[in-house]
Amino acid sequence: MNSDRIRLPSLLEKVKSADEAAALIKDGMTVGMSGFTRAGEAKAVPLALVERAKKDPLKITLVTGASLGNDIDKKLTEVGALARRLPFQVDNTLRKAINDGQVMFIDQHLSETVEQMRANQIARPDIAVVEAVSITEKGHIVPTTSVGNSANFVQFAKQVIVEINTTLSPELEGLHDIYLPEERPNRTPVNLLKPDDRIGTTAIEVDPSKIVAIVFSDLSDSPSNALPADSETQAIADHLIEFLKQEVDAGRLPNSLRPLQVGIGTIANAVTSGLVKSPFTDLVQYSEVLQDSTFELLDAGKLKFASASSITVSAPCAERVFGNIAKYKDKLVLRPQEISNLPEIVRRLGTISINTALEFDIYGNVNSTHVNGSKMMNGIGGSGDFARNAQLAVFVTKSTAKGGAISSVVPMVSHVDHTGHDTDILVTEIGLADLRGLAPRERARAIIDNCVHPDYRSALNDYFERACAKGGQTPHILREALEWHINLEERGNMLSKG
Amino acid sequence: MNSDRIRLPSLLEKVKSADEAAALIKDGMTVGMSGFTRAGEAKAVPLALVERAKKDPLKITLVTGASLGNDIDKKLTEVGALARRLPFQVDNTLRKAINDGQVMFIDQHLSETVEQMRANQIARPDIAVVEAVSITEKGHIVPTTSVGNSANFVQFAKQVIVEINTTLSPELEGLHDIYLPEERPNRTPVNLLKPDDRIGTTAIEVDPSKIVAIVFSDLSDSPSNALPADSETQAIADHLIEFLKQEVDAGRLPNSLRPLQVGIGTIANAVTSGLVKSPFTDLVQYSEVLQDSTFELLDAGKLKFASASSITVSAPCAERVFGNIAKYKDKLVLRPQEISNLPEIVRRLGTISINTALEFDIYGNVNSTHVNGSKMMNGIGGSGDFARNAQLAVFVTKSTAKGGAISSVVPMVSHVDHTGHDTDILVTEIGLADLRGLAPRERARAIIDNCVHPDYRSALNDYFERACAKGGQTPHILREALEWHINLEERGNMLSKG
Numbered sequence: 001m002n003s004d005r006i007r008l009p010s011l012l013e014k015v016k017s018a019d020e021a022a023a024l025i026k027d028g029m030t031v032g033m034s035g036f037t038r039a040g041e042a043k044a045v046p047l048a049l050v051e052r053a054k055k056d057p058l059k060i061t062l063v064t065g066a067s068l069g070n071d072i073d074k075k076l077t078e079v080g081a082l083a084r085r086l087p088f089q090v091d092n093t094l095r096k097a098i099n100d101g102q103v104m105f106i107d108q109h110l111s112e113t114v115e116q117m118r119a120n121q122i123a124r125p126d127i128a129v130v131e132a133v134s135i136t137e138k139g140h141i142v143p144t145t146s147v148g149n150s151a152n153f154v155q156f157a158k159q160v161i162v163e164i165n166t167t168l169s170p171e172l173e174g175l176h177d178i179y180l181p182e183e184r185p186n187r188t189p190v191n192l193l194k195p196d197d198r199i200g201t202t203a204i205e206v207d208p209s210k211i212v213a214i215v216f217s218d219l220s221d222s223p224s225n226a227l228p229a230d231s232e233t234q235a236i237a238d239h240l241i242e243f244l245k246q247e248v249d250a251g252r253l254p255n256s257l258r259p260l261q262v263g264i265g266t267i268a269n270a271v272t273s274g275l276v277k278s279p280f281t282d283l284v285q286y287s288e289v290l291q292d293s294t295f296e297l298l299d300a301g302k303l304k305f306a307s308a309s310s311i312t313v314s315a316p317c318a319e320r321v322f323g324n325i326a327k328y329k330d331k332l333v334l335r336p337q338e339i340s341n342l343p344e345i346v347r348r349l350g351t352i353s354i355n356t357a358l359e360f361d362i363y364g365n366v367n368s369t370h371v372n373g374s375k376m377m378n379g380i381g382g383s384g385d386f387a388r389n390a391q392l393a394v395f396v397t398k399s400t401a402k403g404g405a406i407s408s409v410v411p412m413v414s415h416v417d418h419t420g421h422d423t424d425i426l427v428t429e430i431g432l433a434d435l436r437g438l439a440p441r442e443r444a445r446a447i448i449d450n451c452v453h454p455d456y457r458s459a460l461n462d463y464f465e466r467a468c469a470k471g472g473q474t475p476h477i478l479r480e481a482l483e484w485h486i487n488l489e490e491r492g493n494m495l496s497k498g
Numbered sequence: 499m500n501s502d503r504i505r506l507p508s509l510l511e512k513v514k515s516a517d518e519a520a521a522l523i524k525d526g527m528t529v530g531m532s533g534f535t536r537a538g539e540a541k542a543v544p545l546a547l548v549e550r551a552k553k554d555p556l557k558i559t560l561v562t563g564a565s566l567g568n569d570i571d572k573k574l575t576e577v578g579a580l581a582r583r584l585p586f587q588v589d590n591t592l593r594k595a596i597n598d599g600q601v602m603f604i605d606q607h608l609s610e611t612v613e614q615m616r617a618n619q620i621a622r623p624d625i626a627v628v629e630a631v632s633i634t635e636k637g638h639i640v641p642t643t644s645v646g647n648s649a650n651f652v653q654f655a656k657q658v659i660v661e662i663n664t665t666l667s668p669e670l671e672g673l674h675d676i677y678l679p680e681e682r683p684n685r686t687p688v689n690l691l692k693p694d695d696r697i698g699t700t701a702i703e704v705d706p707s708k709i710v711a712i713v714f715s716d717l718s719d720s721p722s723n724a725l726p727a728d729s730e731t732q733a734i735a736d737h738l739i740e741f742l743k744q745e746v747d748a749g750r751l752p753n754s755l756r757p758l759q760v761g762i763g764t765i766a767n768a769v770t771s772g773l774v775k776s777p778f779t780d781l782v783q784y785s786e787v788l789q790d791s792t793f794e795l796l797d798a799g800k801l802k803f804a805s806a807s808s809i810t811v812s813a814p815c816a817e818r819v820f821g822n823i824a825k826y827k828d829k830l831v832l833r834p835q836e837i838s839n840l841p842e843i844v845r846r847l848g849t850i851s852i853n854t855a856l857e858f859d860i861y862g863n864v865n866s867t868h869v870n871g872s873k874m875m876n877g878i879g880g881s882g883d884f885a886r887n888a889q890l891a892v893f894v895t896k897s898t899a900k901g902g903a904i905s906s907v908v909p910m911v912s913h914v915d916h917t918g919h920d921t922d923i924l925v926t927e928i929g930l931a932d933l934r935g936l937a938p939r940e941r942a943r944a945i946i947d948n949c950v951h952p953d954y955r956s957a958l959n960d961y962f963e964r965a966c967a968k969g970g971q972t973p974h975i976l977r978e979a980l981e982w983h984i985n986l987e988e989r990g991n992m993l994s995k996g
Contacts, residue, residue: 084937099970104937107971109919119848119889120750121922122935184756184848184889189687252618258682343887344842350617350682365914373910373979374970380919388607388886389841391617391682412871414976416863416914421607421878424619437620439582439602472597472872473605478912478980478987481871486976 005164006214008139014214021161021213022048025127027058032125032153035072036065036310036337037264037289038090038224040146042129042163043070044217050075059083063125065148065309065337066110066288066381067091069222077103086122087113088379099375107369110288110382111341114152118183128153129161130204131217133172139208140201142173145221145322146310147334151178151204159212167220171325174202176334192345195259195286195307198333223315226291229270232398232429236267237274239432240354240394243425245279247392253352255279259286261346261386262293263355264312267396269293271354276300286349288340288382290332292317298331307333309340341385350391355383357395357426359406361413362444362464363474364420364435366395372485373414380417387422399428399453405493407456409447411463412481426451440474459495503662504712506637512712516546519659519711523547523625525556530623530651533570534563534808534835535762535787536588536722538644540627540661541568542715548573557581561623563646563807563835564608564786564879565589567720575601584620585611586877597873605867608786608880609839612650616681626651627659628702629715631670637706638699640671643719643820644808645832649676649702657710665718669823672700675831690843693757693784693805696831721813724789727768730896730927734765735772737930738852738892741923743777745890751850753777757784759844759884760791761853762810765894767791769852774798784847786838786880788830790815796829805831807838839883848889853881855893855924857904858949859911860942860962861972862918862933864893870983871912878915885920897926897951903991905954907945909961910979924949938972957993 006012022045025031035041041064052058053076061084062076073091076082085094087108098105108116116122130150132141143150144165154160179200181187192199229237247253257280262268272293275283285294285306292313297303311334313321321328339345346353357366358377366387368380387393395418397408408428420443426433431450435443448460467475484494504510520543523529533539539562550556551574559582560574571589574580583592585606596603606614614620628648632640641648642663652658677698679685690697727735745751755778760766770791773781783792783804790811795801809832811819819826837843844851855864856875864885866878885891893916895906906926918941924931929948933941946958965973982992 101939101966101969101973104940105971106935106937107919112919115845116934120748121889181846184846185692185752187846187848188691189689189842189846191687193686194683250618254683343845344687347613347841348679348682348685348687350685370970370972373974373976374965374968374972376971384886384917384919388882391613391619414974415972416917417919419882419914419917421605421610421882421915436614437604439604441599442602467872468599470872471599472868473603473874474868474872474913475599476871476912478871478984482976482979489976 004170005134007137008135008208011135011139011208011211011214014211016213016215018044018048018215021045021215022052024159024161024212025049025060029126030061030063030123032128032149032157033062033064034130034143034146034148034150035068036146036148037312038067038069038222039310039312040131040144040148040221041068041070041072042131043219044215045129045161045163046072046076049081050079053079053081061123063113065146070219088381090378095376105376107376107379109380109384110337111385114149114338117152117156124156125153126157127159127161128157129163130154131163131165133165133168134170135162136203139211140203140205142203143176144168144172147176147178147336148309149337151180151336152338154204154206155180160206160210161213161215162211163215163217166216166218168322169325175329175332176202178204178336179339180336190339190342190344195284196305221318223318224291224312226269227266229266229273233267233270235429236396236427237270239427240271241274241278243432256282257352258391259284259349259351261287261351261353263383264289264291265356267356268354272297276302286351288337295321298328305331307335307340309335309337341382343385343389346386346389351386352392352394353386353390354394354396355387357397359408359410359413360395360426361410362447362460363440364423364426364443364447365413365416366418366423367413367415368417370415372489384418387418392424393422394425394427395423396427399430399451404455406488407453407484407494409452409456409460410484411460412476414482414485441468502668503632505635506633506706509633509637509706509709509712512709514711514713516542516713519543519713520546520550522657522659522710523558527624528559528561528621530626530647530655531560531562532628532641532644532646532648533566534644534646535810536565536567536720537808537810538629538642538646538719539566539568539570540629541717542713543627543659543661544570544574547579548577551577551579559621561611563644568717586879588876593874603874605874605877607878607882608835609883612647612836615650615654622654623651624655625657625659626655627661628652629661629663631663631666632668633660634701637709638701638703640701641674642666642670645674645676645834646807647835649678649834650836652702652704653678656708658704658708659711659713660709661713661715664714664716666820667823673827673830673832674700675833676702677837678834688837688840688842693782694803694831719816721816722789722810724767725764727764727771731765731768733927734894734925735768737925738769739772739776741930754780755850756889757782757847757849759785759849759851761881762787762789763854765854766852770795774800784849786835793819796826803829805833805838807833807835839880841883841887844884844887849884850890850892851884851888852892852894853885855895857906857908857911858893858924859908860945860958861938862921862924862941862945863911863914864916864921865911865913866915868913870987882916885916890922891920892923892925893921894925897928897949902953904986905951905982905992907950907954907958908982909958910974912980912983939966
């Protein structure tokens, strides 16, 4: 068994228990862990670290690809082991600690974390902990269900812990394409011209002497928590697909569209699922994360190829895909997130990028991260990498939240993650606003007329008209611009009067 | 004379008066004109259009590279000829018409205008009007002091008017490097690996039959309006240069730094000038605009090469450079703005990008465009193209304005052009805040301690501390977040009490 999974015999002696490996992580270290959208995180070692921290307190800076599964962020937070965390998270307990100022959270564009490490602008990991299906004859590491920042962490760290996940087939080898840009100033173009190009290696190259421990684990990825589409989610998908049909009819897109990037979550999943019944054919994905809907599209013969940095699916879908990986392997590739999200590639390919907004305002500025301007939800993730460079930058959200107490369309967003310069199409279940080539006042008209819930439309019209009377390129009444958010905070409803 | 400047004889018969050429521009047309930062705009034809519009009213959509000189925007506005304008402007009269809602202004990242035309997302020009020093044997167009979007406009338009500027030497030929990305999905990498690489042609390729008029002009570019450095501007430059020295000492930058992008204006010019006395050597620029300071650096032997999309200099500097172009030609290149600002190149080269902020907030969000959240100044220009992808994204501003009535550092910016995700270093004459790797609460501490004018420091500290007590990743008190701007609007001073 061990020699199947560890094909370089000299490494067999590095096999250790999770506790022994976790003991290599010292107080104050920067730790780079695998894991992207709750897929492919190391599991046994961080959980052993949690147990150790209960007896022997420590604090680390934890850097990952994106979010971790298996409640690892929750458990590390509960034992007080996180001093700093970057670049993304989705855990309730950690979120509370972040918002309480107990954990310093650095919310970053997901393509930039390792670029900043490469330039020594943020600390490189002292130690890397990465999940693998196997180690090759050369001692190189074959990742599991995500690549994330693992290859860079392994390159930067002085010590590497490999956690071999025995629940996943070694046949995953060949799925990955590991390519890292050169150091500046001698960097060359990233020679990826279409999503199915392979430009790297199938395993993470490493000097085997850096591998200080190999741990076996039989823990699985946490299943996707995307919910099935409801009527509003479905309406959003329908509006967007109808719009794309019109773009094809107008000759602005081919019937195969452009490479699709679809953010994670329920709405995004519904949009992709909706494509199964669409007239589009020969679709390709160039995305961060593949969800269940990718495999629906592949199975339906609608999708030719999907490139991403991770696969985050439901338990049944995981069984279908990873239990029959040979069937899918030539139609999939997993890349470092630096490449899946690279501005160079996103602009070259001209992706259609579909991401979820928390709220947007009448001028098309989008808040993806902060509830009422202060409280972090998850982080910006890769949405900025894509929206800035996509051919079509789409943001989707339901028009209201909390039973109608919150309008997702507001006079002024309480926090900006994507400026109006980067947003082309906004969609709610009410309808779709096409903002391309419009000045701010025209954008406001398109958004109010098409995207706002009827309960909020007259209040937004009133705000906008009075703001226009005051003047400006992007007319605002600053005294009222954040009033809806203040109402919500103080009285639980955006339209409550004091 | 004509045959020196028009080397394809069949085009000699296209020579027309400016009035005749302007008559080809029809009411309702989209017109693509040369011109970038008041350099290299067509002059005689738009001025003739102004005269014509006085008698024969018309409205056009005017698209340029960036700002125009010779009061062209002012005069076109005064005769009511502008229905829509993109992507940038700097004129007071036009600014007022924009803010009054009379001209629809679309403020765009300067690398994106032609990308959106290529994808047919905004209208392509019906007619292009571009300034040239000459037309080649093949009928191709040799631009003058800027390239901007001219090559793309010529490619997209059905009709092309060439305005030959006889004040500039035909020896400018060879200065330009015209390369345009291919159409998607067949686009290849832009194979530019260092600022002095040449990847294109020295003239704008065009089917000569599209050239419908050639006009001779003897009007010069408007001279640069950058002011000499004052003590505050100089202090900003000094702080930044000191920081760069520390980066070199720490091994994070080589002594030649990285390719420099420096925005236009007085502070930026002072920073570049300051490099003359610095210990750095073998510098290179990869910028949008070259100002007087570039030529100081070149003449001092500090700068090896400068790449940009335009040259905007004072009258004496213009005489020095364009009167001795042979001396400078092998150290300069002018490119389409799509290439000078391309995210792909900016990230590959890892530029140090220095741009001017109107205001920034305690979390590092930057407002480059809107006074008090509503009124447009100039536009975002290329700052977003650079800041997102630079190795070091620097924003500079004086700490106060209007005799101290305005603090440039505020609790929350009234408009966001660059989010904190994209800002690394903020500098005022007070000092420099290094935000790299900091969480928002730490960023606030660095900014308040280092950049804020003493008159505003205690008020910002008070806001920040009370906001932190409320909690959040990016703590704000929404009821007060914009109060400083409201004070300014209502009482003329940010700290005035009602």
